[in-house]
Amino acid sequence: MSTVKLSIITPEKVVYDGEASMVTVRTIDGDRGFLAEHQPLVTGLDIGQIKIKNNDQERILASSTGYIEVRPEEISILVDTAEYSDEIDVDRAKSAKERAEKRLSKDNSSINSKRAEIALKKAMNRLKVSKGKNFE
Amino acid sequence: MASMRDIKRQITSVESTKKITRAMKMVAAAKLRKSQERAENAKPFFDKTKETLADITARIDDDLHPLLEKRDVKKVGYVFITGDRGLCGAYNSRVIKEVEKGLKETEKETEKETALITIGKKGRDYFKNKAEIISEYIEIEDSPGFSTATNISNELVELYTEGILDEVHLVYTEFNSVVSQKVERLQLLPIEPPESAEVNDSEESYLYDPSAEEVLSAVLPQYLKNVIFGALIQSKASEFASRMTAMDSATDNAEDMIDKLKLSYNRARQAAITQELSEIVGGAEALE
The missing domain is CATH 3.40.1380.10 (ATP synthase, F1 complex, gamma subunit)
Known part of the structure; x- marks a missing residue:
């Protein structure tokens, strides 16, 4: 299977820089997979999972918002955060989830509840990825 | 010329300033290393x-x-x-x-x-x-x-x-x-x-x-x-x-100042001794 150059970059570091035969991401329009030789495309990314397939190996990352630029020979993913499933701090995600839930249950102002909702989404996404669950 | 006590007081004050600037420099240097790394990453x-x-x-x-x-x-x-x-x-x-x-x-x-x-x-x-x-x-x-x-x-x-x-x-x-x-x-x-x-x-x-x-x-x-x-x-x-560079030169300046003050302190000490000596000699002569 032909491969494509893939780079996943966050402000903290370059998370992935290498070949991949397929990459699946959660775009603003739903989950999508990209193979080599894909038509040039740009789209936004939502909080979700990134799945990298390189021949037989498969790695899953929890990612937050950002965007993806696809060119036939190269795919670049730029996101705020991206963590491999085995690197996720489960305790931190759990406490973040609890905090967000608590805030959602009592705070009614729209800005705060929106923020808490995003935090909750991120935390749940991290927990889901850390348990090794695939896309639903 | 300032008295010995004044100079001594000044030296102590400059020395404590130097301590502060040196500490600030070290703190800035440590923080710099981290943020430099982040900026590069x-x-x-x-x-x-x-x-x-x-x-x-x-x-x-x-x-x-x-x-x-x-x-x-x-x-x-x-x-x-x-x-x-x-x-x-x-x-x-x-x-x-x-x-x-x-x-x-x-x-x-x-x-x-x-x-x-x-x-x-x-x-x-x-x-x-x-x-x-x-x-x-x-x-x-x-x-x-x-x-x-x-x-x-x-x-x-x-x-x-x-x-x-x-x-x-x-x-x-x-x-x-x-x-x-x-x-x-x-x-x-x-x-x-x-x-x-x-x-x-x-x-x-x-x-x-x-x-x-x-x-x-x-x-x-x-x-x-x-x-x-x-x-x-x-x-x-x-x-x-x-901040690191500024505090580094402030520390250097403080050192220079202390050196100068020490010099004038020693001069003042010397002058006091000389004065005392000439007073004793003068007093002895008056007795004769």
């Missing part, structure tokens, strides 16, 4: 961000998205980053000077209104009674998180789309190395394609999914966030570098 991210934006903007029209559209400018906003504290050489004043220059240019030449968004206490305090401050951010962490950048950029997008500001500039300090930092000014809104980045000149045009508008609505605010985040961490690294 973030570099690929920004280069890539600029590259993608150049790719995208080269292929689409300005009027596809409000954040790209140029409109009649009535009010110009300046966002600028200073530190919360002083004692860091010319770091704060260089940024303030650049902002003042920008304000003057905008107000005089084109008769537009101006407003400020300040990041850091020093800048806010300076402009408090001099200009209109729309919004202020203070006590930015030593290693600014992405959420700070997100808050700032969300507010800017809001101010821009509501028509309160028609153009937004950013003034920050670029970190080149420990000894070289430069104040930079760049236009944030409307978003201009970066000049330096090379455009991949493939013939094919991009596919925007679901639509160009929706994609741009996701990508452009993200770009803004990235730029502001980059400016924040570069400014922090510059602040620490600046």
Whole structure:
């Protein structure tokens, strides 16, 4: 299977820089997979999972918002955060989830509840990825 | 000539100042190492961000998205980053000077209104009674998180789309190395394609999914966030570098001063001994 150059970059570091035969991401329009030789495309990314397939190996990352630029020979993913499933701090995600839930249950102002909702989404996404669950 | 006691007191005071400046230098050096690393780690991210934006903007029209559209400018906003504290050489004043220059240019030449968004206490305090401050951010962490950048950029997008500001500039300090930092000014809104980045000149045009508008609505605010985040961490690294250099030379100066004071202390001591001797001799002679 032909491969494509893939780079996943966050402000903290370059998370992935290498070949991949397929990459699946959660775009603003739903989950999508990209193979080599894909038509040039740009789209936004939502909080979700990134799945990298390189021949037989498969790695899953929890990612937050950002965007993806696809060119036939190269795919670049730029996101705020991206963590491999085995690197996720489960305790931190759990406490973040609890905090967000608590805030959602009592705070009614729209800005705060929106923020808490995003935090909750991120935390749940991290927990889901850390348990090794695939896309639903 | 000052008395021995006065000089001694002065030496003690300079010495304790030296202790403080040396401690500040060490703290700044430790913090600098961390933020320098962060600034360097973030570099690929920004280069890539600029590259993608150049790719995208080269292929689409300005009027596809409000954040790209140029409109009649009535009010110009300046966002600028200073530190919360002083004692860091010319770091704060260089940024303030650049902002003042920008304000003057905008107000005089084109008769537009101006407003400020300040990041850091020093800048806010300076402009408090001099200009209109729309919004202020203070006590930015030593290693600014992405959420700070997100808050700032969300507010800017809001101010821009509501028509309160028609153009937004950013003034920050670029970190080149420990000894070289430069104040930079760049236009944030409307978003201009970066000049330096090379455009991949493939013939094919991009596919925007679901639509160009929706994609741009996701990508452009993200770009803004990235730029502001980059400016924040570069400014922090510059602040620490600046403080380290300033405190280093302050420590050196204190040492010089102590040396000089010690010299005059010894002179005073010598003079006192000589005086005592001549008094004794004089007294002995008077008895004869």
